[in-house]
Amino acid sequence: MSPPPKKRSYTMRDVARLAGVSVATVSAVVNGKQVVRPVVVARVQDAMKALNFHPDHVARSLRVKKTTTIGVVVPDFSSGFFVDVLRGIEDAARNVGYSVLLCNSDDDVEQEQRHLKALLSRRVDGILLASTDLYSIADTQLRSGTPIVLFDRVPPGYRGAAVVVDNVDASYRATRHLIDLGHRSVAFIAGRLDLSTASDRAEGFRRALEDAHLPLNGAYFRRGDFHPESGYQNGLELLRLQNRPTAIVCSNGVMTLGLLRAIHEQHVRCPEEISIIGFDEPAPDSYGFNLSTLLRPELTVVAQPGYEVGKQSAQTLLRLVSEDHEPPADQNPLITLQAELRVRKSTAAPSSQTPTQ
Amino acid sequence: MSPPPKKRSYTMRDVARLAGVSVATVSAVVNGKQVVRPVVVARVQDAMKALNFHPDHVARSLRVKKTTTIGVVVPDFSSGFFVDVLRGIEDAARNVGYSVLLCNSDDDVEQEQRHLKALLSRRVDGILLASTDLYSIADTQLRSGTPIVLFDRVPPGYRGAAVVVDNVDASYRATRHLIDLGHRSVAFIAGRLDLSTASDRAEGFRRALEDAHLPLNGAYFRRGDFHPESGYQNGLELLRLQNRPTAIVCSNGVMTLGLLRAIHEQHVRCPEEISIIGFDEPAPDSYGFNLSTLLRPELTVVAQPGYEVGKQSAQTLLRLVSEDHEPPADQNPLITLQAELRVRKSTAAPSSQTPTQ
DNA sequence: TCGCAAAATCGAATCGATTCAACTCAAGGG
DNA sequence: CCCTTGAGTTGAATCGATTCGATTTTGCGA
DSSP, X not given: OOOOOOOSSOXXXXXXXXXXXXXXXXXXXXXXXXXXXXXXXXXXXXXXXXXXOOOOHHHHHHHHTOOSEEEEEESOSSSHHHHHHHHXXXXXXXXXXXXXXXXXXXXXXXXXXXXXXXXXXXXXXXXXXXXXXXXXXXXXXXXXXOOEEEESOOOXXXXXXXXXXXXXXXXXXXXXXXXXXXXXXXXXXXXOTTSHHHHHHHHHHHHHHHHTTOOOOGGGEEEOOSSHHHHXXXXXXXXXXXXXXXXXXXXXXXXXXXHHHHHHHTTOOTTTTOXXXXXXXXXXXXXXXXXXXXXXXOOEEEEOOHHHHHHHHHHHHHHHHHXXXXXXXXXXXXXXXXXXXXXXXXXXXXOSSOOOO | OOOOOOOXXXXXXXXXXXXXXXXXXXXXXXXXXXXXXXXXXXXXXXXXXXXXXXXXXXXXXXXXXXXXXXXXXXXXXXXXXXXXXXXXXXXXXXXXXXXXEEEEOTTOHHHHHHHHHHHHHTTXXXXXXXXXXXXXXXXXXXXXXXXXXXXXXXXXXXXXXXXXXXXXXXXXXXXXXXXXXXXXXEEEEEOOTTSHHHHHHHHHHHHHHHHTTOOOOGGGEEEOOSSHHHHHHHHHHHHTSTTOOSXXXXXXXXXXXXXXXXXXXXXXXXXXXXXXEEESOSSOSOSSSOGGGGBSSOOEEEEOOHHHHHHHHHHHHHHHHHOOSOOOTTSOOEEEEOOEEEOOSSOOOOOSSOOOO
């Protein structure tokens, strides 16, 4: 019960001294996992209050080899999709007392590697990663032993845990929607084809054409890079084509914004002269109602369940973290979520004069 | 030079053993702050490579009492503004090797307190906070000794470091823009008036009217809560008013979306029948071009420099962190940034028939 | 009142990197 | 040839909480 020394922040030692017990007992009180007599508990709690003691999580982490922290690496959090994902992650993590270390890779391979190194060095309990560099993960993962859950993007044949959207199906349905409306010349603006999301969407588009016995016009398949400018450029080029397509599928949210700009600039009426369908809402999905309904025209989109992707990724990761043994091989670590087709006003039947094909 | 024991992750001890030196020397090599003979450096580095050694940042943090991590508490990262801020923070932090612990308070006072406690417990080097509860900060701050920089929202008379936008001026200019166009009956949809941002914007509105010798019609001053639904409801009520205003200033981004919906639903033409000006872009500012230009109508807004707010907040905080002594009192710790008026198509001169005032 | 099992508390080692006083050793001066 | 000097290296203490085997207390029956 000696007077506490003057410090900025007190330790269990100080609390113990003030309460007249040992640090082990203070620890027992703090963690509540061992039995301590009520009278002692009270004494310790008083001491803690008196000193405004807060246990040092860093020291604890060192000792128990667990940081109660997960790292998240996203390629870009300007995109509405990743913001939704992030919200899902944060909510799931917070619910179980985990903190989130946020890293932005800017879609840059080196940044991503640096971030992963930093996260491992900081001994996060697990990592959520939307990787820019699909082929270098195995490496990082194998070396570290830290659980990793990939989301959104997954290397072909990846055997680890991952949460993705069924992009083939999403794209198929988007394309199919246009075909069902009567479109025969449908164009596609693809994303970075080295990413699974982009190639899957391209594949869905291809299959939908195939199933409808429509030819795949090479000029209608454009390579974008998931950035708005490429939506704009490819949009312009498509609109200027002699045989202009009657409909365009645009394979992500921000490229769709670029495409819209091109359409406005060229004074092409949508959906009268051209139908367009986008991927993702162009802004976070969380306002209670969606921004797309305010766009000119109201956008038909295939919306990915971003929040759900985040939530399930985090939950999967936290499950892996809490299992010390390797998860049984028979349970599939790949979770696939379905996107939702939201038909609004940017898609309609093509005008009667069918363009030459 | 004994063979390394099998472990998941190796320590300096292992590296030292393998390299035939002491841990102190390994530490010296890792940190490069003391002179070590090149031949020894090489031996140590080889050993590190061989074991795939990565220093344990947790242990380091404990010893040096520094985590190279800052905590960020935002009320909501669905809003485009905070996403921009976050990007600014992340960029600034990453540039100097800091990590970011992200917390979402959901504009809930208890969440915020919990997050702050957690961050202090985790011994972050500093905290960036957009506080929901302006009057309980002093407490947390004084007790902890951890540097805190407030951003976006600041309690009146706050004496600590903060980075804010000049909301009075921003709102003044928005209102002034409408008055200059000839509007005489201008309405205002306010946010949560307990927040400095909201009350400052209300004040700017008030002053602009006053300077123009226009009366402040009570029915034209609406209290919202910064959420889209309140923009919608207040919008509806304003539009249904007998003396409908000819222009509306809406004091944040998502409420403006709600207001837009109300306008569409009521089939009120904008800007012909009503001019509106919003605060913030309704989505992140980072696409290279802005979403507002695609809205129907293209929105005139007062855009806050979100990225800059984030960047300067982080830089200010990191400066505080690196100074061990208290900063001199004579330098003003309050940074005020100016918003930018972006005139687009949702504002125009009122129609000739002046409504009864 | 005593003895003893059970319950409560304690002491000391530990996690992994940093730090600093102490020590080694080679070079150069006297 | 010895001593000083200083560059390079090392051992051991330290950061603060946890943990576990050891020790003390408590409560209860005899």
